[in-house]
Amino acid sequence: MFYDSRPKFQVSVNQTGEVYACAVGESLLAGMIRLGRRGIPVGCVNGGCGVCKVKVSAGRAEKLGPISRAHVTEDEENQGFALACRFGPASDLSLDVVGKIQKAFGIGLSK
Amino acid sequence: MGILRIGHVSLRVLDMKAALDHYINVIGMYKVMEAANGHVYLKCWDEWDKYSVILTEDKEAGMNHLAYKVEKDSDLDDLKKKIEAYGIAAKIMPEGTLPSTGRMLQFNLPSGHDLRLYAQKEYVGTEVGTTNPDPWPDNKHGAGVHWLDHALLMCELNPEKGINKVAENTKFCTEVLDFFLTEQIVVGPGGAIQAASWLARTTTPHDIAFVGGPRNGFHHMAFFLDSWSDILRAADIMGKHKTKIDVAPTRHGITRGETIYFFDPSGNRNETFAGLGFLAQRDRPVSTWTEDKLWTGVFYHLGEPVPSFTEVYT
Ligand code: FES
Ligand SMILES: [Fe+2]
Numbered sequence: 304m305f306y307d308s309r310p311k312f313q314v315s316v317n318q319t320g321e322v323y324a325c326a327v328g329e330s331l332l333a334g335m336i337r338l339g340r341r342g343i344p345v346g347c348v349n350g351g352c353g354v355c356k357v358k359v360s361a362g363r364a365e366k367l368g369p370i371s372r373a374h375v376t377e378d379e380e381n382q383g384f385a386l387a388c389r390f391g392p393a394s395d396l397s398l399d400v401v402g403k404i405q406k407a408f409g410i411g412l413s414k
Numbered sequence: 415m416g417i418l419r420i421g422h423v424s425l426r427v428l429d430m431k432a433a434l435d436h437y438i439n440v441i442g443m444y445k446v447m448e449a450a451n452g453h454v455y456l457k458c459w460d461e462w463d464k465y466s467v468i469l470t471e472d473k474e475a476g477m478n479h480l481a482y483k484v485e486k487d488s489d490l491d492d493l494k495k496k497i498e499a500y501g502i503a504a505k506i507m508p509e510g511t512l513p514s515t516g517r518m519l520q521f522n523l524p525s526g527h528d529l530r531l532y533a534q535k536e537y538v539g540t541e542v543g544t545t546n547p548d549p550w551p552d553n554k555h556g557a558g559v560h561w562l563d564h565a566l567l568m569c570e571l572n573p574e575k576g577i578n579k580v581a582e583n584t585k586f587c588t589e590v591l592d593f594f595l596t597e598q599i600v601v602g603p604g605g606a607i608q609a610a611s612w613l614a615r616t617t618t619p620h621d622i623a624f625v626g627g628p629r630n631g632f633h634h635m636a637f638f639l640d641s642w643s644d645i646l647r648a649a650d651i652m653g654k655h656k657t658k659i660d661v662a663p664t665r666h667g668i669t670r671g672e673t674i675y676f677f678d679p680s681g682n683r684n685e686t687f688a689g690l691g692f693l694a695q696r697d698r699p700v701s702t703w704t705e706d707k708l709w710t711g712v713f714y715h716l717g718e719p720v721p722s723f724t725e726v727y728t
Binding site: 344345346347348349350351352354368369370371372373406407408409410 | 428474571602628658724
């Protein structure tokens with residue numbers, strides 16, 4: 304990994320135990336992808352598809368851009384639900400992955 | 415003669431400014447008008463009708479409706495009767511429902527997707543005109559796509575519950591709208607379940623496609639490019655603009671198309687699609703991809719599952 308001097312917060316993915324450093328102003332998903340880590344499903348990375356849906360269980364996240372209300376309603380957002388591609392860390396935080404792996408072509412899991 | 419070709423896609427975006435930057439500077443479209451309600455209309459340089467994409471700012475991403483152009487105004491009345499006889503409600507929306515567009519026949523596919531047919535749209539001409547036209551215009555920019563080529567819709571497929579909107583849409587489109595099947599994916603015992611289908615009205619491998627997934631939605635719309643070198647150049651432009659690429663340049667086994675999948679700034683998937691693939695004809699035998707080889711059909715080189723193909727859409 305290259306040296307990266309940006310200020311960061313620690314992000315923990317509860318289900319997998321994965322912990323990674325996410326830069327301030329970088330999305331939770333982008334930080335994970337940058338480090339080659341896994342845990343949160345990656346989709347459009349633009350707030351539209353909802354596969355990166357998470358729930359922040361401890362700590363704070365800040366919103367970086369618009370999200371599709373088809374996947375996170377305003378109510379849900381107030382309860383801590385977020386799209387990992389449109390929220391960045393505002394403190395060290397822990398999150399649960401909500402998006403789930405679906406069947407491909409109706410024939411079992413694709414991974 | 416019925417349906418000629420794909421006409422336009424009306425798309426929801428979360429941020430109009432970001433969407434315009436993408437569709438104009440990355441895809442290479444031209445903004446042709448902005449309606450009083452803020453909807454923005456765009457076209458590609460090689461299209462002669464006024465627009466092929468409508469962008470509407472909304473709280474959700476995804477498709478509002480998909481439209482096809484028919485040859486004659488009377489086709490709308492003929493098709494309305496056929497659609498109603500099939501048991502699907504259809505209505506005529508008066509001229510001017512969309513600007514620069516004649517009356518539209520509106521109905522929902524069995525999957526629930528909003529489909530529109532129209533016979534008239536304002537003619538504005540291509541960017542190279544009709545008199546001694548150059549092969550491409552000097553004001554070509556971005557990926558410089560020729561035209562909107564096709565759309566792929568995700569349709570609910572749940573074999574355990576006996577739900578297969580892919581098969582229902584395919585049956586309706588062939589029997590009523592007179593599309594013909596070019597390729598399909600079949601799964602399950604004996605290949606009894608049609609899990610995806612590609613259908614044509616033109617001579618290209620598909621003008622519409624349906625893929626089975628957990629819920630209905632918009633998978634992608636594709637824009638035409640000439641060649642593999644144009645695909646490479648389009649990917650360069652996406653790199654330059656930090657466009658999120660879903661699947662880097664490769665080839666589909668199905669349709670043989672040379673492709674890039676990528677996302678617009680609201681997460682709607684786009685495709686740049688190059689190559690003739692094959693000459694689609696009504697009497698051409700249908701190609702069938704089986705459960706064990708279906709990922710080779712989807713992405714020919716690696717032939718491995720790409721989960722985003724069936725899970726990520728708007
Ligand atoms: S990856 Fe699509 S909404 Fe985050
Ligand atoms: Fe496509």
